[in-house]
Amino acid sequence: MAQINEAEVMDALRECYDPEIPVNIVDLGLVYNVDLNQEEGNVGITMTLTAIGCPMAGEVMEEVETRVKQVENVNACKVDLTFDPPWSPDRMTEDAKWELGMI
Template sequence: MAEINEAEVMDALHECYDPEIPVNIVDLGLVYGIDINNDEGKVHVTMTLTAMGCPVAGDVMAEVEMRVREVENVKDCKVELTFDPPWSPERMTEDAKWELGMV
């Protein structure tokens, strides 16, 4: 079976944006982990949101699933939402901080 390229999965996640902040979820530090099961063609993404009770949580998760499923050899994607550890601005990349005028 052909393998799923982790770099392509990360590229797909870089195309997912928080609807309220004009920065992708990777640079915001919302992605906590990616597990790839090449035997089954599945990707499991563990992520968080900037705030509990985010009204667009379902939209963000659906976009992550959709974009990852578009990656070659991916048959399915599951997104797990966690708030442990809680997100904080320290998780953002320098690029995100620059984009938001925080540096």
């Protein structure tokens, strides 16, 4: 049985950017969990946004779903949005902080 490559899923997520901050959603710390169901070929993504009520939430979630479904052996992708725990800049990678001039 063909397996979903988690590194390829993460690479696909790194191609998705927050519409207000020029950093990908992985480095921003917006992705909380990636669940691979190898038997079904399904990927579940639990993520958040930098702000509750972000008017671009639907577009961000749609882009995540579209890019992940392009990964080999992925049949479906479901994106769940959560605000628990709330996002904070502490979740950002060091690379993201450098890119934004925070370090």
